[in-house]
Amino acid sequence: MTLKGRSFLTLRDFTPEEITYLIDLAAELKEKKKQGIMHDSLVGKNIVLIFEKTSTRTRCSFEVAAHDLGMHVTYLDPASSQFGGKESVADTARVLGRMYDGIEYRGFAQETVEELAKYAGVPVWNGLTDEFHPTQMIADMLTIREKFGKLEGLKFVYMGDARFNMGNSLMLTCAKLGINFVACTNKRYFPKKDLVELAKGIAAETGATITLTEDIDEATTDADVIYTDVWVSMGEPAVVWGERIDDLLPYQVNEKAFEKAKDTAIFMHCLPAYHDRNTRVGEEVYKKFGLSELEVTNEVFEGPRSVVFDEAENRMHSIKAIMKATLSD
């Protein structure tokens, strides 16, 4: 299998076999790293990271993975380049494509990362847009496979804001890999109709099911994975917190949400998470609304079902796999 020269913009563009190949490669590179086996096969290459939004995991994963592969990295924060201000996306893409072997982009519109990829002439990796977060998917699927030894046939329940990058990406990924996906939330937070139709079409071929429901008991019965994400994403105004809390608090992931799940069920979250008051935003929300835990309770987050830090570690191994697969001969 070769993915050389391909951009990684959304999993819509990849076959189940290609996605599985990336998960396998991530597992292999993780093992090499644990055993101290060098894997700097991309010595001499250079990559650039463009971040229009903040990041801990994604940026650090790209940097560490690139160094492990022998590559050099340039980081551009939202204020330090001409991108978008004095220079168009297409012009920036053509400039950076002359200097770098690959470009990572985190920002707002999916169209921006698509435009970069159209003009760069080198692989572009989507480090998160409002619509999709594809590198997170390889890490999440690797994590699930490590816990259950398989992916196909599992029941995956997503609770909370299912109409943003994480809900969209997880629905598509589950469909591609034969995982039964349930979005369990207030119906105003279901993924968009056209994406649901696309996912259902893919699921029909892989044997997966796609379910959208407001019924927590129905959704969580026999669940293998319960997943959530923040209720207000990067780029959304703080003023929406009130309505999000009203709409989504019933879909908070707490111990009750796990009552009907399988004994072996795990909790996942892409992070960062609001599970206590130890963050500036968490504290502001507490002062305004009196809630110290939002999308997930501290009990679940810190409890034995939680695999969130394995998941975070796997970001690095999977981003390494994506870069290696798209840059190697």
Ligand code: CP
């Ligand atoms: N999960 C994730 O993308 O985290 P960062 O925003 O820290 O990169």
Ligand code: NVA
């Ligand atoms: N939905 C979140 C994901 C963060 C990794 C956001 O876009 O802020």
